[in-house]
Amino acid sequence: MEARRLRFVLFGDSLTQKSFDECGWGAALQSTYQRKADVCLRGYSGYNTRWALQLLAHTFPEEVVPADLTTVFFGANDANIPGLAGDHSRQHVPLGEYKDNLRVILKRVKQNEASDLPAGANNLKAVLLITPPPVDVDAWQKHCASFKDGSPDNPPNRTFEYTKQYADAAIEVGKETGTPVLDLYAHFTKLPEWKTLLCDGLHFTPEGQKEVFKAVIRAMNSEFPHLQQERVDMDFPDHKAIDEKDPASSFLPPSP
Amino acid sequence: MEARRLRFVLFGDSLTQKSFDECGWGAALQSTYQRKADVCLRGYSGYNTRWALQLLAHTFPEEVVPADLTTVFFGANDANIPGLAGDHSRQHVPLGEYKDNLRVILKRVKQNEASDLPAGANNLKAVLLITPPPVDVDAWQKHCASFKDGSPDNPPNRTFEYTKQYADAAIEVGKETGTPVLDLYAHFTKLPEWKTLLCDGLHFTPEGQKEVFKAVIRAMNSEFPHLQQERVDMDFPDHKAIDEKDPASSFLPPSP
Numbered sequence: 072m073e074a075r076r077l078r079f080v081l082f083g084d085s086l087t088q089k090s091f092d093e094c095g096w097g098a099a100l101q102s103t104y105q106r107k108a109d110v111c112l113r114g115y116s117g118y119n120t121r122w123a124l125q126l127l128a129h130t131f132p133e134e135v136v137p138a139d140l141t142t143v144f145f146g147a148n149d150a151n152i153p154g155l156a157g158d159h160s161r162q163h164v165p166l167g168e169y170k171d172n173l174r175v176i177l178k179r180v181k182q183n184e185a186s187d188l189p190a191g192a193n194n195l196k197a198v199l200l201i202t203p204p205p206v207d208v209d210a211w212q213k214h215c216a217s218f219k220d221g222s223p224d225n226p227p228n229r230t231f232e233y234t235k236q237y238a239d240a241a242i243e244v245g246k247e248t249g250t251p252v253l254d255l256y257a258h259f260t261k262l263p264e265w266k267t268l269l270c271d272g273l274h275f276t277p278e279g280q281k282e283v284f285k286a287v288i289r290a291m292n293s294e295f296p297h298l299q300q301e302r303v304d305m306d307f308p309d310h311k312a313i314d315e316k317d318p319a320s321s322f323l324p325p326s327p
Numbered sequence: 328m329e330a331r332r333l334r335f336v337l338f339g340d341s342l343t344q345k346s347f348d349e350c351g352w353g354a355a356l357q358s359t360y361q362r363k364a365d366v367c368l369r370g371y372s373g374y375n376t377r378w379a380l381q382l383l384a385h386t387f388p389e390e391v392v393p394a395d396l397t398t399v400f401f402g403a404n405d406a407n408i409p410g411l412a413g414d415h416s417r418q419h420v421p422l423g424e425y426k427d428n429l430r431v432i433l434k435r436v437k438q439n440e441a442s443d444l445p446a447g448a449n450n451l452k453a454v455l456l457i458t459p460p461p462v463d464v465d466a467w468q469k470h471c472a473s474f475k476d477g478s479p480d481n482p483p484n485r486t487f488e489y490t491k492q493y494a495d496a497a498i499e500v501g502k503e504t505g506t507p508v509l510d511l512y513a514h515f516t517k518l519p520e521w522k523t524l525l526c527d528g529l530h531f532t533p534e535g536q537k538e539v540f541k542a543v544i545r546a547m548n549s550e551f552p553h554l555q556q557e558r559v560d561m562d563f564p565d566h567k568a569i570d571e572k573d574p575a576s577s578f579l580p581p582s583p
Binding site: 092111117122 | 344345347348349350351353354355357358361362365367368370371372373374377378380381382385404414417418563565566567569571574575577578
Protein backbone atom coordinates (compact mmCIF):
# COMPACT_ATOMS: atom_id res chain seq x y z
CA MET A 72 0.00 0.00 0.00
CA GLU A 73 1.28 3.43 -0.86
CA ALA A 74 -0.37 6.81 -0.81
CA ARG A 75 1.38 9.87 -2.15
CA ARG A 76 2.34 12.28 0.57
CA LEU A 77 0.64 15.64 0.57
CA ARG A 78 2.80 18.72 0.20
CA PHE A 79 2.24 21.84 2.28
CA VAL A 80 4.12 25.07 1.58
CA LEU A 81 4.34 27.82 4.19
CA PHE A 82 5.04 31.10 2.39
CA GLY A 83 5.56 34.27 4.35
CA ASP A 84 7.90 36.53 6.31
CA SER A 85 9.69 35.97 9.63
CA LEU A 86 6.44 34.85 11.27
CA THR A 87 6.68 31.89 8.90
CA GLN A 88 10.48 31.58 8.81
CA LYS A 89 10.51 31.17 12.60
CA SER A 90 7.72 28.60 12.53
CA PHE A 91 10.10 25.72 13.27
CA ASP A 92 11.59 27.44 16.31
CA GLU A 93 10.58 26.22 19.77
CA CYS A 94 6.95 25.00 19.72
CA GLY A 95 6.73 26.48 16.21
CA TRP A 96 3.44 26.30 14.36
CA GLY A 97 5.11 24.91 11.22
CA ALA A 98 6.90 22.17 13.15
CA ALA A 99 3.63 21.30 14.89
CA LEU A 100 1.96 21.04 11.50
CA GLN A 101 4.73 18.68 10.32
CA SER A 102 4.37 16.66 13.51
CA THR A 103 0.59 16.43 13.10
CA TYR A 104 0.94 15.25 9.51
CA GLN A 105 3.88 12.91 10.10
CA ARG A 106 3.85 10.22 7.40
CA LYS A 107 1.05 12.13 5.63
CA ALA A 108 2.45 15.43 4.39
CA ASP A 109 5.78 17.13 3.80
CA VAL A 110 5.82 20.65 5.17
CA CYS A 111 8.04 22.96 3.17
CA LEU A 112 9.27 26.10 4.90
CA ARG A 113 9.36 29.16 2.67
CA GLY A 114 9.52 31.97 5.20
CA TYR A 115 11.62 35.05 4.40
CA SER A 116 12.41 37.23 7.37
CA GLY A 117 11.98 40.93 6.74
CA TYR A 118 10.32 40.46 3.37
CA ASN A 119 7.27 42.44 2.37
CA THR A 120 4.91 41.46 -0.46
CA ARG A 121 6.86 43.58 -2.97
CA TRP A 122 10.02 41.57 -2.40
CA ALA A 123 8.03 38.34 -2.13
CA LEU A 124 6.99 38.83 -5.77
CA GLN A 125 10.63 38.25 -6.72
CA LEU A 126 10.46 34.80 -5.18
CA LEU A 127 7.38 33.54 -6.97
CA ALA A 128 9.03 32.13 -10.08
CA HIS A 129 11.47 30.18 -7.90
CA THR A 130 9.12 29.12 -5.15
CA PHE A 131 6.09 28.30 -7.25
CA PRO A 132 7.54 27.22 -10.62
CA GLU A 133 4.99 26.92 -13.39
CA GLU A 134 5.80 23.32 -14.16
CA VAL A 135 5.17 22.15 -10.63
CA VAL A 136 1.71 21.14 -9.48
CA PRO A 137 0.55 23.49 -6.72
CA ALA A 138 0.97 22.28 -3.17
CA ASP A 139 -1.98 20.61 -1.48
CA LEU A 140 -1.94 23.43 1.03
CA THR A 141 -0.23 26.80 0.80
CA THR A 142 -0.31 29.36 3.57
CA VAL A 143 0.29 32.97 2.51
CA PHE A 144 1.23 35.06 5.50
CA PHE A 145 2.55 38.55 4.72
CA GLY A 146 1.80 42.03 5.92
CA ALA A 147 3.73 42.48 9.16
CA ASN A 148 6.56 44.17 7.24
CA ASP A 149 4.41 45.94 4.65
CA ALA A 150 2.77 47.63 7.63
CA ASN A 151 5.90 49.48 8.63
CA ILE A 152 5.11 53.18 8.84
CA PRO A 153 6.65 55.11 5.95
CA GLY A 154 8.88 58.14 6.09
CA LEU A 155 10.76 57.41 9.30
CA ALA A 156 14.52 57.40 9.78
CA GLY A 157 16.17 54.00 10.16
CA ASP A 158 15.80 50.66 8.42
CA HIS A 159 12.13 49.96 8.92
CA SER A 160 10.41 52.35 6.57
CA ARG A 161 12.13 50.77 3.57
CA GLN A 162 10.00 47.69 4.25
CA HIS A 163 6.79 49.71 3.99
CA VAL A 164 4.43 48.90 1.12
CA PRO A 165 1.39 51.15 0.55
CA LEU A 166 -1.96 49.53 1.29
CA GLY A 167 -3.13 49.50 -2.34
CA GLU A 168 0.07 47.91 -3.56
CA TYR A 169 -0.07 45.38 -0.69
CA LYS A 170 -3.48 44.27 -1.94
CA ASP A 171 -2.27 44.11 -5.54
CA ASN A 172 0.74 42.08 -4.50
CA LEU A 173 -1.41 39.65 -2.52
CA ARG A 174 -3.60 39.20 -5.62
CA VAL A 175 -0.52 38.36 -7.71
CA ILE A 176 0.78 35.94 -5.07
CA LEU A 177 -2.56 34.16 -4.72
CA LYS A 178 -2.93 33.88 -8.48
CA ARG A 179 0.51 32.38 -8.80
CA VAL A 180 0.01 29.99 -5.91
CA LYS A 181 -3.17 28.74 -7.56
CA GLN A 182 -1.47 28.95 -10.96
CA ASN A 183 -2.42 25.61 -12.39
CA GLU A 184 -6.13 25.87 -11.72
CA ALA A 185 -6.83 26.07 -15.42
CA SER A 186 -4.22 23.52 -16.43
CA ASP A 187 -4.77 20.00 -17.67
CA LEU A 188 -4.63 18.33 -14.28
CA PRO A 189 -7.26 15.62 -13.74
CA ALA A 190 -10.72 17.12 -13.33
CA GLY A 191 -11.32 18.16 -9.75
CA ALA A 192 -7.67 17.89 -8.76
CA ASN A 193 -7.32 21.65 -8.52
CA ASN A 194 -10.41 22.08 -6.45
CA LEU A 195 -8.49 20.30 -3.76
CA LYS A 196 -5.57 22.73 -3.77
CA ALA A 197 -6.07 24.66 -0.59
CA VAL A 198 -4.74 28.16 -0.02
CA LEU A 199 -5.03 29.84 3.36
CA LEU A 200 -4.39 33.56 3.60
CA ILE A 201 -3.27 34.62 7.08
CA THR A 202 -3.48 38.23 8.28
CA PRO A 203 -0.65 39.82 10.23
CA PRO A 204 -1.16 39.62 14.00
CA PRO A 205 -1.48 42.76 16.14
CA VAL A 206 1.60 44.66 17.31
CA ASP A 207 2.23 45.36 20.99
CA VAL A 208 3.68 48.82 20.44
CA ASP A 209 5.19 49.30 23.89
CA ALA A 210 7.08 46.01 23.74
CA TRP A 211 8.14 46.58 20.14
CA GLN A 212 9.37 50.11 20.94
CA LYS A 213 11.42 48.72 23.79
CA HIS A 214 12.85 46.04 21.49
CA CYS A 215 13.76 48.55 18.75
CA ALA A 216 15.34 50.91 21.27
CA SER A 217 17.86 48.19 22.13
CA PHE A 218 19.42 48.29 18.66
CA LYS A 219 22.02 50.57 17.12
CA ASP A 220 20.52 54.00 16.46
CA GLY A 221 17.54 52.92 18.55
CA SER A 222 16.02 55.18 21.17
CA PRO A 223 12.82 55.00 23.20
CA ASP A 224 12.11 58.49 21.84
CA ASN A 225 11.99 57.36 18.21
CA PRO A 226 8.46 57.34 16.82
CA PRO A 227 7.07 53.79 16.57
CA ASN A 228 7.70 52.13 13.19
CA ARG A 229 4.71 49.82 13.61
CA THR A 230 1.47 50.37 15.51
CA PHE A 231 -1.55 48.35 16.56
CA GLU A 232 -3.89 50.48 14.44
CA TYR A 233 -1.71 50.74 11.35
CA THR A 234 -1.22 46.97 11.11
CA LYS A 235 -4.99 46.55 11.49
CA GLN A 236 -5.43 48.21 8.09
CA TYR A 237 -3.25 45.52 6.50
CA ALA A 238 -5.15 42.75 8.25
CA ASP A 239 -8.41 44.22 6.94
CA ALA A 240 -6.94 44.58 3.46
CA ALA A 241 -5.93 40.91 3.44
CA ILE A 242 -9.48 39.96 4.44
CA GLU A 243 -10.82 42.02 1.52
CA VAL A 244 -8.47 40.33 -0.94
CA GLY A 245 -9.48 36.95 0.48
CA LYS A 246 -13.16 37.69 -0.09
CA GLU A 247 -12.56 39.08 -3.55
CA THR A 248 -10.49 36.07 -4.67
CA GLY A 249 -12.48 33.40 -2.86
CA THR A 250 -9.53 32.55 -0.64
CA PRO A 251 -10.23 31.43 2.94
CA VAL A 252 -8.67 33.82 5.43
CA LEU A 253 -7.41 33.15 8.93
CA ASP A 254 -7.82 36.50 10.66
CA LEU A 255 -4.98 36.12 13.13
CA TYR A 256 -5.25 39.81 14.01
CA ALA A 257 -8.79 39.35 15.30
CA HIS A 258 -7.97 35.98 16.83
CA PHE A 259 -5.11 37.39 18.91
CA THR A 260 -6.81 40.60 19.99
CA LYS A 261 -9.74 38.56 21.32
CA LEU A 262 -7.37 36.76 23.70
CA PRO A 263 -6.96 38.78 26.93
CA GLU A 264 -3.35 37.58 27.20
CA TRP A 265 -2.37 38.30 23.58
CA LYS A 266 0.53 40.58 24.48
CA THR A 267 2.15 37.74 26.41
CA LEU A 268 2.12 35.64 23.22
CA LEU A 269 4.62 37.99 21.55
CA CYS A 270 8.27 37.91 22.61
CA ASP A 271 9.17 41.40 21.36
CA GLY A 272 5.78 42.86 20.53
CA LEU A 273 5.86 41.36 17.02
CA HIS A 274 7.12 37.75 16.94
CA PHE A 275 5.63 34.76 18.72
CA THR A 276 6.70 33.24 22.02
CA PRO A 277 6.49 29.43 22.23
CA GLU A 278 2.97 29.89 23.69
CA GLY A 279 2.14 32.25 20.83
CA GLN A 280 3.38 29.65 18.33
CA LYS A 281 1.02 27.10 19.90
CA GLU A 282 -1.86 29.56 19.58
CA VAL A 283 -1.07 30.13 15.90
CA PHE A 284 -0.95 26.39 15.32
CA LYS A 285 -4.35 25.89 16.96
CA ALA A 286 -5.82 28.66 14.81
CA VAL A 287 -4.26 27.26 11.60
CA ILE A 288 -5.50 23.73 12.28
CA ARG A 289 -8.96 25.00 13.13
CA ALA A 290 -9.08 26.99 9.89
CA MET A 291 -7.80 24.03 7.88
CA ASN A 292 -10.31 21.62 9.39
CA SER A 293 -13.14 24.01 8.72
CA GLU A 294 -12.16 25.28 5.27
CA PHE A 295 -10.50 22.19 3.82
CA PRO A 296 -12.19 19.13 5.32
CA HIS A 297 -10.41 16.84 2.83
CA LEU A 298 -7.13 17.79 4.55
CA GLN A 299 -8.27 16.82 8.04
CA GLN A 300 -5.46 14.77 9.47
CA GLU A 301 -7.72 11.79 10.22
CA ARG A 302 -8.86 11.70 6.61
CA VAL A 303 -5.37 11.59 5.07
CA ASP A 304 -3.77 8.19 4.56
CA MET A 305 -0.28 7.39 5.76
CA ASP A 306 2.21 6.91 2.93
CA PHE A 307 3.00 3.29 3.86
CA PRO A 308 1.36 0.66 6.05
CA ASP A 309 1.33 0.92 9.79
CA HIS A 310 4.00 -1.46 11.08
CA LYS A 311 1.29 -3.58 12.69
CA ALA A 312 -0.26 -4.20 9.27
CA ILE A 313 2.94 -5.50 7.66
CA ASP A 314 2.82 -9.19 6.78
CA GLU A 315 5.54 -10.69 8.95
CA LYS A 316 6.07 -13.70 6.71
CA ASP A 317 6.09 -11.76 3.42
CA PRO A 318 6.81 -8.05 4.05
CA ALA A 319 7.05 -7.21 0.34
CA SER A 320 3.41 -8.17 -0.15
CA SER A 321 2.41 -5.28 2.13
CA PHE A 322 4.07 -2.76 -0.17
CA LEU A 323 3.14 -1.97 -3.74
CA PRO A 324 6.00 -1.43 -6.15
CA PRO A 325 6.91 2.24 -6.64
CA SER A 326 5.11 4.13 -9.38
CA PRO A 327 6.92 3.88 -12.72
CA MET B 328 21.45 36.12 -5.78
CA GLU B 329 20.22 32.58 -5.46
CA ALA B 330 21.73 29.51 -3.88
CA ARG B 331 20.08 26.14 -4.16
CA ARG B 332 18.73 24.91 -0.88
CA LEU B 333 20.33 21.86 0.63
CA ARG B 334 18.16 18.82 1.19
CA PHE B 335 18.35 16.75 4.36
CA VAL B 336 16.50 13.45 4.70
CA LEU B 337 15.89 11.90 8.14
CA PHE B 338 15.33 8.17 7.65
CA GLY B 339 14.48 5.98 10.58
CA ASP B 340 11.86 4.59 12.95
CA SER B 341 9.68 6.34 15.56
CA LEU B 342 12.72 8.08 17.03
CA THR B 343 12.87 9.88 13.70
CA GLN B 344 9.12 10.06 13.02
CA LYS B 345 8.61 11.89 16.32
CA SER B 346 11.47 14.29 15.63
CA PHE B 347 9.07 17.17 14.91
CA ASP B 348 7.15 16.72 18.15
CA GLU B 349 7.76 19.19 20.98
CA CYS B 350 11.39 20.39 20.92
CA GLY B 351 12.01 17.69 18.30
CA TRP B 352 15.51 17.23 16.96
CA GLY B 353 14.29 17.26 13.35
CA ALA B 354 12.35 20.48 13.85
CA ALA B 355 15.39 22.04 15.52
CA LEU B 356 17.49 21.03 12.52
CA GLN B 357 14.97 22.69 10.19
CA SER B 358 14.96 25.77 12.39
CA THR B 359 18.75 25.92 12.41
CA TYR B 360 18.90 25.63 8.62
CA GLN B 361 15.99 27.96 7.90
CA ARG B 362 16.42 29.39 4.39
CA LYS B 363 19.37 27.02 3.87
CA ALA B 364 18.05 23.46 3.81
CA ASP B 365 14.77 21.59 3.51
CA VAL B 366 14.48 18.86 6.09
CA CYS B 367 12.47 15.92 4.86
CA LEU B 368 10.96 13.64 7.49
CA ARG B 369 11.05 9.95 6.62
CA GLY B 370 10.50 8.34 9.99
CA TYR B 371 8.46 5.13 10.17
CA SER B 372 7.23 4.25 13.62
CA GLY B 373 7.64 0.59 14.52
CA TYR B 374 9.74 -0.23 11.45
CA ASN B 375 12.83 -2.37 11.69
CA THR B 376 15.56 -2.47 9.03
CA ARG B 377 13.89 -5.45 7.30
CA TRP B 378 10.75 -3.47 6.64
CA ALA B 379 12.75 -0.32 5.89
CA LEU B 380 14.24 -2.13 2.89
CA GLN B 381 10.77 -2.07 1.34
CA LEU B 382 10.83 1.73 1.46
CA LEU B 383 14.15 2.26 -0.28
CA ALA B 384 12.93 2.34 -3.87
CA HIS B 385 10.29 4.94 -2.93
CA THR B 386 12.31 7.02 -0.53
CA PHE B 387 15.61 7.04 -2.39
CA PRO B 388 14.62 6.72 -6.06
CA GLU B 389 17.50 5.99 -8.38
CA GLU B 390 16.89 9.01 -10.57
CA VAL B 391 17.09 11.47 -7.70
CA VAL B 392 20.42 12.91 -6.61
CA PRO B 393 21.17 11.83 -3.02
CA ALA B 394 20.31 14.30 -0.30
CA ASP B 395 23.06 16.56 0.99
CA LEU B 396 22.63 14.90 4.36
CA THR B 397 20.87 11.66 5.21
CA THR B 398 20.52 10.37 8.74
CA VAL B 399 19.99 6.61 9.07
CA PHE B 400 18.64 5.79 12.49
CA PHE B 401 17.32 2.24 12.93
CA GLY B 402 17.83 -0.50 15.48
CA ALA B 403 15.48 0.29 18.37
CA ASN B 404 12.88 -2.09 16.89
CA ASP B 405 15.29 -4.65 15.47
CA ALA B 406 16.50 -5.03 19.05
CA ASN B 407 13.20 -6.43 20.30
CA ILE B 408 13.88 -9.75 21.99
CA PRO B 409 12.67 -12.69 19.88
CA GLY B 410 10.34 -15.48 20.88
CA LEU B 411 8.09 -13.62 23.31
CA ALA B 412 4.31 -13.50 23.27
CA GLY B 413 2.71 -10.25 22.10
CA ASP B 414 3.39 -7.84 19.27
CA HIS B 415 6.99 -6.91 19.95
CA SER B 416 8.92 -9.99 18.93
CA ARG B 417 7.63 -9.72 15.35
CA GLN B 418 9.74 -6.55 15.08
CA HIS B 419 12.91 -8.45 16.01
CA VAL B 420 15.63 -8.73 13.37
CA PRO B 421 18.66 -10.95 14.10
CA LEU B 422 21.92 -9.09 14.58
CA GLY B 423 23.55 -10.41 11.39
CA GLU B 424 20.56 -9.48 9.26
CA TYR B 425 20.41 -6.06 10.94
CA LYS B 426 23.99 -5.43 9.80
CA ASP B 427 23.25 -6.70 6.29
CA ASN B 428 20.18 -4.49 6.08
CA LEU B 429 22.14 -1.45 7.23
CA ARG B 430 24.70 -2.17 4.51
CA VAL B 431 21.94 -2.25 1.89
CA ILE B 432 20.38 0.95 3.22
CA LEU B 433 23.71 2.80 3.28
CA LYS B 434 24.55 1.64 -0.23
CA ARG B 435 21.20 2.82 -1.53
CA VAL B 436 21.41 6.14 0.26
CA LYS B 437 24.80 6.73 -1.32
CA GLN B 438 23.52 5.18 -4.55
CA ASN B 439 24.75 7.74 -7.02
CA GLU B 440 28.32 7.85 -5.85
CA ALA B 441 29.47 6.27 -9.08
CA SER B 442 27.06 8.18 -11.28
CA ASP B 443 27.83 10.94 -13.72
CA LEU B 444 27.30 13.79 -11.28
CA PRO B 445 29.87 16.58 -11.50
CA ALA B 446 33.22 15.47 -10.11
CA GLY B 447 33.35 15.87 -6.37
CA ALA B 448 29.62 16.38 -6.01
CA ASN B 449 29.16 13.01 -4.41
CA ASN B 450 31.98 13.45 -1.97
CA LEU B 451 29.83 16.08 -0.41
CA LYS B 452 26.86 13.80 0.15
CA ALA B 453 26.89 13.25 3.88
CA VAL B 454 25.41 10.20 5.56
CA LEU B 455 25.24 9.96 9.34
CA LEU B 456 24.48 6.60 10.88
CA ILE B 457 22.90 6.91 14.34
CA THR B 458 22.88 4.06 16.84
CA PRO B 459 19.77 3.27 18.88
CA PRO B 460 19.80 4.91 22.32
CA PRO B 461 19.75 2.83 25.51
CA VAL B 462 16.49 1.46 26.92
CA ASP B 463 15.39 2.21 30.47
CA VAL B 464 13.93 -1.25 31.10
CA ASP B 465 11.98 -0.40 34.26
CA ALA B 466 10.22 2.53 32.63
CA TRP B 467 9.61 0.59 29.41
CA GLN B 468 8.20 -2.38 31.34
CA LYS B 469 5.81 -0.05 33.15
CA HIS B 470 4.78 1.50 29.85
CA CYS B 471 4.18 -1.87 28.17
CA ALA B 472 2.21 -3.14 31.17
CA SER B 473 -0.32 -0.36 30.63
CA PHE B 474 -1.42 -1.82 27.29
CA LYS B 475 -3.89 -4.58 26.44
CA ASP B 476 -2.41 -7.97 27.36
CA GLY B 477 0.30 -6.09 29.21
CA SER B 478 1.45 -7.14 32.65
CA PRO B 479 4.37 -6.12 34.85
CA ASP B 480 5.13 -9.85 35.02
CA ASN B 481 5.76 -10.19 31.28
CA PRO B 482 9.44 -10.62 30.45
CA PRO B 483 10.93 -7.39 29.05
CA ASN B 484 10.78 -7.15 25.23
CA ARG B 485 13.75 -4.81 25.11
CA THR B 486 16.71 -4.49 27.47
CA PHE B 487 19.62 -2.16 28.05
CA GLU B 488 22.15 -4.89 27.22
CA TYR B 489 20.37 -6.36 24.21
CA THR B 490 20.03 -2.98 22.49
CA LYS B 491 23.73 -2.35 23.15
CA GLN B 492 24.55 -5.19 20.74
CA TYR B 493 22.67 -3.37 17.99
CA ALA B 494 24.39 -0.08 18.76
CA ASP B 495 27.76 -1.87 18.55
CA ALA B 496 26.73 -3.56 15.30
CA ALA B 497 25.83 -0.20 13.75
CA ILE B 498 29.24 1.14 14.76
CA GLU B 499 30.88 -1.85 13.05
CA VAL B 500 28.92 -1.29 9.83
CA GLY B 501 29.81 2.39 9.97
CA LYS B 502 33.53 1.60 10.21
CA GLU B 503 33.35 -1.02 7.50
CA THR B 504 31.51 1.27 5.06
CA GLY B 505 33.33 4.48 5.94
CA THR B 506 30.14 6.04 7.27
CA PRO B 507 30.40 8.45 10.20
CA VAL B 508 28.48 7.16 13.20
CA LEU B 509 26.80 9.09 15.99
CA ASP B 510 26.89 6.66 18.91
CA LEU B 511 23.79 7.88 20.66
CA TYR B 512 23.84 4.84 22.91
CA ALA B 513 27.20 5.85 24.37
CA HIS B 514 26.27 9.52 24.38
CA PHE B 515 23.14 8.94 26.44
CA THR B 516 24.61 6.43 28.88
CA LYS B 517 27.39 8.91 29.69
CA LEU B 518 24.79 11.41 30.88
CA PRO B 519 23.92 10.76 34.55
CA GLU B 520 20.34 11.91 33.88
CA TRP B 521 19.81 9.82 30.73
CA LYS B 522 16.75 7.99 32.05
CA THR B 523 14.97 11.31 32.53
CA LEU B 524 15.47 12.03 28.81
CA LEU B 525 13.15 9.16 27.86
CA CYS B 526 9.39 9.54 28.34
CA ASP B 527 8.57 5.83 28.41
CA GLY B 528 11.99 4.24 28.65
CA LEU B 529 12.39 4.28 24.85
CA HIS B 530 11.24 7.55 23.25
CA PHE B 531 12.59 11.03 23.92
CA THR B 532 11.14 13.67 26.23
CA PRO B 533 11.42 17.27 24.98
CA GLU B 534 14.70 17.50 26.92
CA GLY B 535 15.82 14.25 25.32
CA GLN B 536 14.99 15.65 21.89
CA LYS B 537 17.20 18.67 22.65
CA GLU B 538 20.03 16.35 23.67
CA VAL B 539 19.70 14.38 20.41
CA PHE B 540 19.75 17.61 18.44
CA LYS B 541 22.93 18.79 20.18
CA ALA B 542 24.58 15.46 19.45
CA VAL B 543 23.49 15.48 15.79
CA ILE B 544 24.71 19.02 15.22
CA ARG B 545 28.02 18.28 16.93
CA ALA B 546 28.50 15.20 14.73
CA MET B 547 27.56 17.13 11.60
CA ASN B 548 29.91 20.00 12.37
CA SER B 549 32.75 17.61 13.03
CA GLU B 550 32.19 15.07 10.24
CA PHE B 551 30.79 17.33 7.52
CA PRO B 552 32.35 20.78 7.93
CA HIS B 553 30.95 21.89 4.57
CA LEU B 554 27.46 21.60 6.07
CA GLN B 555 28.18 23.86 9.03
CA GLN B 556 25.27 26.22 9.20
CA GLU B 557 27.46 29.32 9.05
CA ARG B 558 29.05 28.05 5.84
CA VAL B 559 25.81 27.48 3.96
CA ASP B 560 24.36 30.39 2.00
CA MET B 561 20.77 31.51 2.36
CA ASP B 562 18.69 30.80 -0.73
CA PHE B 563 17.89 34.48 -1.37
CA PRO B 564 19.31 37.79 -0.18
CA ASP B 565 18.83 38.99 3.35
CA HIS B 566 16.09 41.60 3.29
CA LYS B 567 18.62 44.25 4.30
CA ALA B 568 20.59 43.56 1.11
CA ILE B 569 17.66 44.05 -1.26
CA ASP B 570 17.99 47.12 -3.47
CA GLU B 571 15.06 49.26 -2.41
CA LYS B 572 14.88 51.16 -5.68
CA ASP B 573 15.22 48.12 -7.94
CA PRO B 574 14.35 44.93 -6.04
CA ALA B 575 14.56 42.71 -9.15
CA SER B 576 18.27 43.51 -9.49
CA SER B 577 18.90 41.75 -6.18
CA PHE B 578 17.48 38.49 -7.51
CA LEU B 579 18.85 36.44 -10.36
CA PRO B 580 16.31 34.92 -12.72
CA PRO B 581 15.39 31.31 -11.86
CA SER B 582 17.54 28.60 -13.36
CA PRO B 583 16.21 27.44 -16.73
